[in-house]
Amino acid sequence: xxxxxxxxxxxxxxxxxxxxxxxxxxxxxxxxxxxxxxxxxxxxxxxxxxxxxxxxxxxxxxxxxxxxxxxxxxxxxxxxxxxxxxxxxxxxxxxxxxxxxxxxxxxxxxxxxxxxxxxxxxxxxxxxxxxxxxxxxxxxxxxxxxx
Amino acid sequence: xxxxxxxxxxxxxxxxxxxxxxxxxxxxxxxxxxxxxxxxxxxxxxxxxxxxxxxxxxxxxxxxxxxxxxxxxxxxxxxxxxxxxxxxxxxxxxxxxxxxxxxxxxxxxxxxxxxxxxxxxxxxxxxxxxxxxxxxxxxxxxxxxxx
Amino acid sequence: xxxxxxxxxxxxxxxxxxxxxxxxxxxxxxxxxxxxxxxxxxxxxxxxxxxxxxxxxxxxxxxxxxxxxxxxxxxxxxxxxxxxxxxxxxxxxxxxxxxxxxxxxxxxxxxxxxxxxxxxxxxxxxxxxxxxxxxxxxxxxxxxxxx
Numbered sequence: 001x002x003x004x005x006x007x008x009x010x011x012x013x014x015x016x017x018x019x020x021x022x023x024x025x026x027x028x029x030x031x032x033x034x035x036x037x038x039x040x041x042x043x044x045x046x047x048x049x050x051x052x053x054x055x056x057x058x059x060x061x062x063x064x065x066x067x068x069x070x071x072x073x074x075x076x077x078x079x080x081x082x083x084x085x086x087x088x089x090x091x092x093x094x095x096x097x098x099x100x101x102x103x104x105x106x107x108x109x110x111x112x113x114x115x116x117x118x119x120x121x122x123x124x125x126x127x128x129x130x131x132x133x134x135x136x137x138x139x140x141x142x143x144x145x146x147x
Numbered sequence: 148x149x150x151x152x153x154x155x156x157x158x159x160x161x162x163x164x165x166x167x168x169x170x171x172x173x174x175x176x177x178x179x180x181x182x183x184x185x186x187x188x189x190x191x192x193x194x195x196x197x198x199x200x201x202x203x204x205x206x207x208x209x210x211x212x213x214x215x216x217x218x219x220x221x222x223x224x225x226x227x228x229x230x231x232x233x234x235x236x237x238x239x240x241x242x243x244x245x246x247x248x249x250x251x252x253x254x255x256x257x258x259x260x261x262x263x264x265x266x267x268x269x270x271x272x273x274x275x276x277x278x279x280x281x282x283x284x285x286x287x288x289x290x291x292x293x294x
Numbered sequence: 295x296x297x298x299x300x301x302x303x304x305x306x307x308x309x310x311x312x313x314x315x316x317x318x319x320x321x322x323x324x325x326x327x328x329x330x331x332x333x334x335x336x337x338x339x340x341x342x343x344x345x346x347x348x349x350x351x352x353x354x355x356x357x358x359x360x361x362x363x364x365x366x367x368x369x370x371x372x373x374x375x376x377x378x379x380x381x382x383x384x385x386x387x388x389x390x391x392x393x394x395x396x397x398x399x400x401x402x403x404x405x406x407x408x409x410x411x412x413x414x415x416x417x418x419x420x421x422x423x424x425x426x427x428x429x430x431x432x433x434x435x436x437x438x439x440x441x
Contacts, residue, residue: 051187061211266307
């Protein structure tokens with residue numbers, strides 16, 4: 001059974017690693033600009049770094065939920081691939097934002113597109129499972145029969 | 148097996164959608180009040196909108212954890228129903244908070260009550276599973292036999 | 295099957311309870327220092343309490359992900375034990391931080407060490423499952439045969 005979601009777990013662990021890395025970069029920026037906790041602002045670069053990380057934190061549970069929903073109800077390989085893309089887009093977003101507020105935009109839109117794809121795949125998979133479970137009508141199998 | 152948690156997945160996806168919507172409303176409020184990132188304050192209405200969303204973000208992993216625990220160890224239908232109520236209560240909370248700080252209170256208490264119910268159901272389900280797994284004593288089945 | 299992750303679910307519920315408790319303590323500190331929402335600063339003690347809770351919130355999805363990955367792919371008992379330690383370390387962190395900014399350090403390092411352990415266990419379990427699934431090579435079983 002573990003094989004059913006091993007790729008999803010691997011991508012989740014990769015994203016965990018990234019989240020930890022971002023937190024570490026905020027700490028480093030704190031020291032560079034001598035911003036002593038509990039303060040969370042003081043230097044423009046630190047402010048951007050902190051905001052970038054906070055934004056990643058906000059989206060993280062959303063990402064995990066749609067990654068697993070899409071992976072479980074639609075297709076593990078495709079969801080995991082989108083998950084890796086998401087990690088890459090977050091990388092672009094974070095480092096772009098640290099440079100300048102404008103620098104976050106490319107990564108931001110990439111993230112939005114990837115999340116939208118995962119939501120659509122998850123919703124499609126759930127609708128298909130609903131039809132299969134309660135109306136005994138499986139679109140996936142019907143499509144496979146047709147071709 | 149997918150049928151065991153299809154309702155939970157559907158409610159999770161619904162809540163993901165809501166979280167994305169809240170984030171989008173914060174962005175809209177940002178533009179309305181011309182608050183340029185990385186700033187996160189500046190206009191009272193924006194401050195409330197941002198705080199409302201942040202509070203929803205904070206509770207989101209808690210909600211997902213208790214939704215799935217209650218759904219898996221107690222009863223999927225009941226947990227999913229409470230999950231839908233939670234989404235509705237978050238709606239009330241968010242839009243109430245945007246109006247005024249007092250406006251958040253009804254939604255807030257509703258959320259607390261629903262989370263408490265999910266925690267109790269989850270705990271009851273886990274205790275029952277513990278007894279069943281390690282002491283071979285299943286309360287649920289005993290109750291079903293009685294009636 | 296529920297037995298495969300009942301301990302993980304129990305630890306997750308324990309940590310949910312702790313997160314709710316922290317949120318409640320922030321609310322209490324709000325009232326003590328008369329900081330009216332949506333404000334999130336105003337008194338040094340409140341600032342520390344709020345920051346402590348925010349930091350716990352940030353790490354929470356990371357903790358849940360590595361707890362379940364380590365528990366599912368490596369060993370449930372060990373992961374759950376580390377999970378309980380994590381909850382204890384968070385307790386130390388939070389209450390230390392409320393006292394003083396320096397007070398958070400012991401708990402903080404404990405948390406980092408525990409998360410690192412869970413990440414390593416999770417990664418080891420996933421690598422082993424990959425080898426088993428795709429190369430039919432199971433290290434765990436080989437080791438068990440050797441001894």
